[in-house]
Amino acid sequence: MSDRTSHPLADSQIRDIGLAPDGQLKIDWVAAHMPLLNHLREAFARTRPFAGKRIAICLHLEAKTAYLALTLQAGGAEVAVAASNPLSTQDDVVAALVDRGVTAFAWHGATDAEYRAHLAALARFGPDLVIDDGGDLVALLHQSYPDVAARVTGGCEETTTGVLRLRAMAAEGVLRFPMMAVNDARCKHLFDNRYGTGQSVWDGIMRTTNLVVAGKTVVVVGYGWCGKGVAKRAQGLGARVVVCEVDPIRALEAVMDGYAVMPIREAAKVGDVFITVTGNRDCITEEAFAVMKDGALLANAGHFDVEINKHDLGRLAARVRQVRRNVEEYQFPDGRRVYLLAEGRLVNLAAADGHPVEVMDMSFALQALALREVAQHAYPPGVHPLPAELDLEVARLRLQAWGVEIDALSPSQRRYLASWRGE
Ligand SMILES: NC(=O)c1ccc[n+]([C@@H]2O[C@H](COP(=O)([O-])OP(=O)(O)OC[C@H]3O[C@@H](n4cnc5c(N)ncnc54)[C@H](O)[C@@H]3O)[C@@H](O)[C@H]2O)c1
Numbered sequence: 302m303s304d305r306t307s308h309p310l311a312d313s314q315i316r317d318i319g320l321a322p323d324g325q326l327k328i329d330w331v332a333a334h335m336p337l338l339n340h341l342r343e344a345f346a347r348t349r350p351f352a353g354k355r356i357a358i359c360l361h362l363e364a365k366t367a368y369l370a371l372t373l374q375a376g377g378a379e380v381a382v383a384a385s386n387p388l389s390t391q392d393d394v395v396a397a398l399v400d401r402g403v404t405a406f407a408w409h410g411a412t413d414a415e416y417r418a419h420l421a422a423l424a425r426f427g428p429d430l431v432i433d434d435g436g437d438l439v440a441l442l443h444q445s446y447p448d449v450a451a452r453v454t455g456g457c458e459e460t461t462t463g464v465l466r467l468r469a470m471a472a473e474g475v476l477r478f479p480m481m482a483v484n485d486a487r488c489k490h491l492f493d494n495r496y497g498t499g500q501s502v503w504d505g506i507m508r509t510t511n512l513v514v515a516g517k518t519v520v521v522v523g524y525g526w527c528g529k530g531v532a533k534r535a536q537g538l539g540a541r542v543v544v545c546e547v548d549p550i551r552a553l554e555a556v557m558d559g560y561a562v563m564p565i566r567e568a569a570k571v572g573d574v575f576i577t578v579t580g581n582r583d584c585i586t587e588e589a590f591a592v593m594k595d596g597a598l599l600a601n602a603g604h605f606d607v608e609i610n611k612h613d614l615g616r617l618a619a620r621v622r623q624v625r626r627n628v629e630e631y632q633f634p635d636g637r638r639v640y641l642l643a644e645g646r647l648v649n650l651a652a653a654d655g656h657p658v659e660v661m662d663m664s665f666a667l668q669a670l671a672l673r674e675v676a677q678h679a680y681p682p683g684v685h686p687l688p689a690e691l692d693l694e695v696a697r698l699r700l701q702a703w704g705v706e707i708d709a710l711s712p713s714q715r716r717y718l719a720s721w722r723g724e
Contacts, residue, residue, distance in 0.1 A: 309381075309399050309402050309403060309404040309405075310399050310400075312404045312426075313399045313404050313405045313406065314405070314406045314407070314408070314418075314419060314422060315392065315395050315396060315399055315405050315406075315407065315408060316392040316395070316396070316408040316409065317392060317396060318396050318399060318400065319396070320392055320393035320396040320397075321393070321396040321397045321399070321400040322397075323393035323397075324364075324367070324391065324392075324393035324394040324395065324396050324397030324398070324400075325397040325400070327363075327364040327367075327391070327393065327394055327397075328364045328367050328368055328371070328394065328397055330364065330658075331364040331365050331367075331368055331658045331661075332368050334658040334659060334662070335365070335368055335658060335659075335661075335662040335665075336662065336698070336702040337662045337663060337665075337666035337695065337698045337699065337702065338368055338369065338372050338662055338665055338666055338669065340698060341372055341666060341669050341670070342371070342372040342375045345372060345373070345375050345376030345377075345669070345673075346375045346376070348376070349376055349377035350376050350377070350673045350676055350677060351373055351376040351377045351378035351430070351672075351673075351676060352376075352377030352378075353377065354377070354378050354379070354429040354430055354676065355378065355379045355380075355381070355426060355427060355428045355429050355430070356373050356378040356379070356380050356381075356428060356429070356430045356431070356432065356672070357380075357381050357382075357383075357423050357424070357426055357428035357430075357431045357432070357438065358370055358373075358380060358381070358382045358383075358431075358432045359382070359383050359384070359385050359420065359423060359431070359432065359433050359434060359435075359437060359438035360382070360384075360385050360432060360434045360459065361384065361385055361386055361389040361390075361434065361647075361650050361655055362382060362383075362384045362389065362390040362391060362394060362395050362398075362405070362407050363389060363390075363391045363394055363650070363654055363655055364391070364394050364654075365655065365656075365658060365661040365662075365665060366382070366394075366661075366665075367394050367395075367397065367398050367403075368665070369432075369665040369668060369669065370382055370398060370403050371398075371401060371403070372665075372669055373669065373672065374401070374402065374403065376669075376673070378430075379404075380403045380404070381403065381404040381405070381406070381423055381426040381428070382395075382398060382403060382404070382405050382406070382407065382423070383405070383406045383407050383419045383420050383422065383423040383438070384407040384411070384416070384419065385433075385434040385435050385437065385438075385459075386435075386646060386647060386650060386651065387409070387410060387411040387412075387413075387415070387416045388409065388410065388643060388644065388646050388647075388650070388651035389646075389647065389650035389651055389655065390407045390408060390409045390410075390411070391409065392408055392409050395407050395408070404426065406418075406419035406420075406422040406423055407419050420437060420438060420441050421441065421445070421446075423438060424438070424441055424442055424445070424446040424449055425446070425449070427449055427452065428449070428453060429452065429453065429454050429676075430453070430454060430455060430456055430672055430675065430676055431453060431455075431456035431457075432456060432457050432459070432668055432672065433456060433457070433458050433459065433463055433480075434458070434459040434460055434463060435459075435460055435462050435463045435466075435604045435605070436458065436462065436463035436466035436467060439456070439458070439463075439466075439467065439470070439476075439480065440466065440470075443470065443475060443476075443477065447477075450477050450478065451477060453477070453478045454478060454479075454675070454676070455478050455479040455480065455481070455672075455675030455676065455680060456478065456479075456480050456481070456672070456675065457480065457481040457483045457668050457671040457672050457675070458480050458481070458482055458483060458484060458684075459483055459484060459664070459668065460484050460604055461484050461490070461494070461525070461526075461527075461580050461604070462580045462603070462604035462605065463484070463604070464482045464484045464485060464684065465580065467480050467482070467684045468684055471682075471683050471684050476682050476683060476684070477682055478682050479675055479680035479681060479682055479683060479685055480675075480683075480684055480685065481671040481672075481674065481675055481685050481686075481687055482684050482685065482686060482687070483664070483667050483668055483671050483687060485686055485687070486667050486671075486686070486687040486691070486692045486695075487692050487696075488663050488664075488667055488692050488695040488696050488699075489663070489664055489667055490526045491526070492660055492663055492664075493656060493660050493661070493663065493664045494525070494526035494527045494530065495526045495527070495529055495530035495533075496530055496657075496660060497530070497655075497656030497657060497660040497661070497664075498526075498527040498530045498531060498578065498602055498649060498656070499527075499529075499530025499531055499533055499534040500530075500534060500656070500657055500660075501649035501650075501653055501654070501655055501656045501657065502530075502531050502534075502576060502578075502600070502602045502648055502649045503531075503534050503535070503538065504649065504653045504654075505600070505642070505643070505648040505649040505650075505651070505652040505653035506574065506576075506598070506600055506642065506648060506652075508652070508653060509625070509626070509627045509628060509642055509643070509648070509652045509653075510598060510625075510628065510640075510642070512598075514535065514538040514539060514540050514574070515538060515539030515540065516539060516540070516541075517540050517541070517573040517574055518540065518541045518542075518543060518571050518572050518573050518574075519532075519535040519540040519541070519542050519543070519572070519573070519574045519575075519576065520543045520544075520545060520565075520568045520569075520571075520572035520574070520575045520576070521535065521542060521543070521544050521545070521560075521576050521578065522544075522545045522565060522568075522575065522576065522577040522578065522579055522584045522585065522608070523545070523546065523577060523578040523579030523580070523581070523584070523603065524544045524546045524548075524551045524552065524554065524555045525551065525578065525579070525580075527578040527602060527603075528544070528578045528579075529554075529558075531576055531578055531602065532544060532555070532558070532560060533558075535574075536559075536560075540574070541561070542560045542561070543560065543561045543562070543563060543568045543571065543572065544560045544561070544562050545562070545563065545564060545565045545568050545584075546562065565584065565585060565588075565589050566588055566589060566592070568589075569585075569588070569589035569590075569591075569592045569593050570592045570593075570594075571594075572593070572594070572597060573594065573596070573597060573598065574597070574598045574600070575589075575597060575598065575599050575600065575609075576600050576601070576602055576648075577600075577601045577602065577603055577608035577609055578601075578602045578603050578608075579603050579608055580603050580604060581603070581608065582605075582607040582608065582610075583607070583608075583610050584608045584609070585599065585608065585609045585610065586610040586613050587610070587613040587616075587617060590613060590614060590617055590633070590639065591617075593637065593639055594637070595636070595637040595638055596638060596639075596640070597639045597640070598639075598640050598642060599639055599640065599641045599642065599645070600641075600642040600643070600645075600648040601643075601645045601646065601647065601648060602647055602648055602649055603647075604647065606644060606645040606646045608645070609641065609645045611641070611644075611645050614631050614639070614641065615631075617631070617633055618631040618632060618633060619632055619633060619634045620632040624640070627642055627643045627644075627651065627652045628640050628641075628642055629641045629644070659699075662699075663695055663699055666695050666698065667687060667691065667692070667695055670687075670691045670694070670695070671687050671691065674687070674688065674691065
């Protein structure tokens with residue numbers, strides 16, 4: 302555990318503190334568009350719910366996350382951050398955070414070993430509370446830092462993959478502290494996974510390739526909350542959309558939403574752009590690469606870079622070369638070329654700025670409220686849903702920020718809905 306009196310800059314492992322002014326400009330921009338976090342920041346500054354607490358954050362380190370860290374800091378916490386993905390870290394934003402008193406262990410393009418060392422440093426920071434995205438921090442605390450894990454009083458998990466891992470830990474009886482499944486809140490997955498991923502995946506692909514989407518055949522692998530958003534926006538951009546699924550109900554939804562549905566071995570022959578969003582591994586493998594068209598683009602938006610099998614790609618390719626920032630060309634012996642974007646990592650974060658600001662305002666308001674909830678109430682170890690009232694509060698605040706009014710149930714409507722007599 303680090304010396305509690307030491308300075309964040311001395312403890313931090315970052316690229317260059319001199320980048321802080323650029324990072325601060327990025328944070329100022331998002332702060333101006335995050336009314337929910339602004340509201341919570343003011344409330345936290347008054348009530349200090351995290352006074353005396355250490356909070357470890359493992360999230361994508363860009364400006365919106367930085368503003369969440371500063372919001373929690375305003376609530377009295379000592380905050381440290383590390384990246385949940387080595388390619389999504391923005392060095393200027395990290396520098397600005399350190400300048401504002403947050404300890405940081407991250408730089409863009411960290412190797413696997415550096416990424417693990419940064420997470421280990423975050424664990425040694427000795428948090429009371431944690432925010433995780435994908436489950437790497439919580440897994441590390443349990444596997445390698447049991448003494449630190451024993452002192453953690455609770456935390457929150459951001460994404461589908463992380464919640465799955467937490468449930469696996471809870472099922473084995475090894476999860477030692479309470480974790481709120483923020484991803485499962487309605488204000489999270491209905492908006493962040495669907496509209497956030499839907500928009501930002503296309504932002505990443507378009508700014509990385511500068512190619513047209515209209516008229517192309519886009520194959521979306523996985524028709525969950527993220528896949529629905531990616532497919533809908535592809536359709537809006539003028540693409541023909543093909544969906545690949547393993548769940549018959551989600552496949553049926555895709556059919557009735559108007560998309561072609563087929564197995565990946567068939568979709569592989571017709572696709573121009575492939576996007577995986579399953580949370581699963583090996584969704585596009587050798588079988589598909591063997592029949593893909595020359596020039597096909599491959600992108601992943603699922604949490605880990607295991608959805609497109611990079612091992613198969615490397616083994617099959619006669620030549621691999623970088624042809625553009627974030628674009629690698631794999632040329633097969635028969636001359637066909639396919640292009641892997643952002644090394645198969647989350648394309649919207651590794652090759653763009655992640656979800657739109659207003660969407661992350663909702664997700665991070667949920668994180669801040671969920672963390673306050675676990676800090677103030679003694680939840681038992683396990684995976685817990687966010688209280689429905691907090692979910693509704695975030696929706697109300699978002700509507701209010703957009704100036705949207707809605708109706709309210711009358712007393713007689715309430716009685717009618719609660720009655721079985723049909724009065
Ligand atoms: N890029 C981002 O910013 C972002 C945002 C939120 C979530 N995520 C991540 O995206 C992934 C998906 O999240 P979600 O909320 O949509 O999950 P989800 O559970 O709602 O959907 C996943 C879908 O993939 C399908 N699937 C699983 N294996 C498959 C296979 N081999 N072939 C075809 N379909 C398959 C499942 O049946 C399911 O319908 C997760 O890893 C999640 O953590 C990424």
